Amino acid sequence: MSVSSDMWWSPWREAEGSLILHVDLRPDPDREQQALAVLDHDEQARWNRFLVKKAQRQYALCRAALRINLCERLGCPNRELSFGYLEHGKPFAKVNGAPADVSFNVSHSGQHGLIGFAHRDDFGVDLEVRTPGRDFEGIGSTVYGPRERLALAATTGRDQAVLFYRLWSLKEALIKALGTGFSLSPSRFEVPTPMLEGEPSAVFRFPHRPTDAFWLEDLGEPRFAAARAYRLPTEEAASSKARSR
Numbered sequence: 001m002s003v004s005s006d007m008w009w010s011p012w013r014e015a016e017g018s019l020i021l022h023v024d025l026r027p028d029p030d031r032e033q034q035a036l037a038v039l040d041h042d043e044q045a046r047w048n049r050f051l052v053k054k055a056q057r058q059y060a061l062c063r064a065a066l067r068i069n070l071c072e073r074l075g076c077p078n079r080e081l082s083f084g085y086l087e088h089g090k091p092f093a094k095v096n097g098a099p100a101d102v103s104f105n106v107s108h109s110g111q112h113g114l115i116g117f118a119h120r121d122d123f124g125v126d127l128e129v130r131t132p133g134r135d136f137e138g139i140g141s142t143v144y145g146p147r148e149r150l151a152l153a154a155t156t157g158r159d160q161a162v163l164f165y166r167l168w169s170l171k172e173a174l175i176k177a178l179g180t181g182f183s184l185s186p187s188r189f190e191v192p193t194p195m196l197e198g199e200p201s202a203v204f205r206f207p208h209r210p211t212d213a214f215w216l217e218d219l220g221e222p223r224f225a226a227a228r229a230y231r232l233p234t235e236e237a238a239s240s241k242a243r244s245r
């Protein structure tokens with residue numbers, strides 16, 4: 001695989017065994033051509049089916065960056081790497097057809113993407129570029145729970161936009177860690193109270209899966225809201241019970 005030194009991704013956050021890359025998704029025809037050449041036949045066919053140029057670009061640049069970085073981590077050539085998909089579409093990596101021992105998750109919004117790698121099960125990342133001036137309380141009434149809606153109603157203007165996207169990225173990181181996609185309504189769970197009050201991280205449990213604990217962390221920065229979530233192993237979940245209260 002030949003990729004020039006002009007990489008469109010760079011390390012962004014590294015903590016507790018996970019590395020998150022930032023992917024630069026600004027329009028750049030040369031990069032897009034380079035990225036497209038890294039994709040396999042099925043991925044190129046999917047790229048062709050996108051009707052919106054922005055979505056096409058997000059997909060090609062993120063998927064190629066994912067491929068290149070997975071190959072480096074797994075020590076395999078690009079042609080041996082493929083992807084399988086879980087029931088609700090969450091991709092996982094395969095080398096020569098066998099599932100590889102790595103968790104990853106991808107998110108893209110506007111001109112920014114994130115690719116997270118972890119030696120953790122059920123790992124999810126989410127990124128949301130904040131668009132001002134939307135009907136945040138109206139949208140929130142369909143996707144947020146009662147405490148989240150109250151918190152949103154207590155804010156106005158830019159603070160409301162920041163809170164709306166913070167909650168969105170936290171909830172979507174959890175949904176993506178679980179892998180259920182839209183099949184689990186985000187209004188069926190709420191972010192932990194300490195995080196509603198501004199804490200950057202907390203232990204979380206879905207109401208319908210109270211025995212599974214997830215680590216949830218706000219990674220937002222001025223350019224975008226972002227979050228990561230992963231399922232805690234049983235022993236870590238037990239020792240972090242105190243933190244979740």
Ligand SMILES: CC(C)(COP(=O)(O)OP(=O)(O)OC[C@H]1O[C@@H](n2cnc3c(N)ncnc32)[C@H](O)[C@@H]1OP(=O)(O)O)[C@@H](O)C(=O)NCCC(=O)NCCS
Pocket residue numbers: 058059062063088089090091105106107108109124125126127143144167168169171172175176177178179180181182183186
């Ligand atoms: C994929 C999904 C989970 C997120 O979609 P999205 O917001 O459009 O997209 P993101 O950019 O964050 O993530 C897309 C990436 O997630 C990965 N993905 C796809 N399905 C997934 C799933 N079920 N679980 C986890 N990751 C998934 C893919 O790598 C995808 O990128 P690709 O298509 O370029 O390969 C979507 O199907 C979904 O159901 N979202 C729930 C949205 C929601 O309810 N939000 C409200 C939060 S309050």
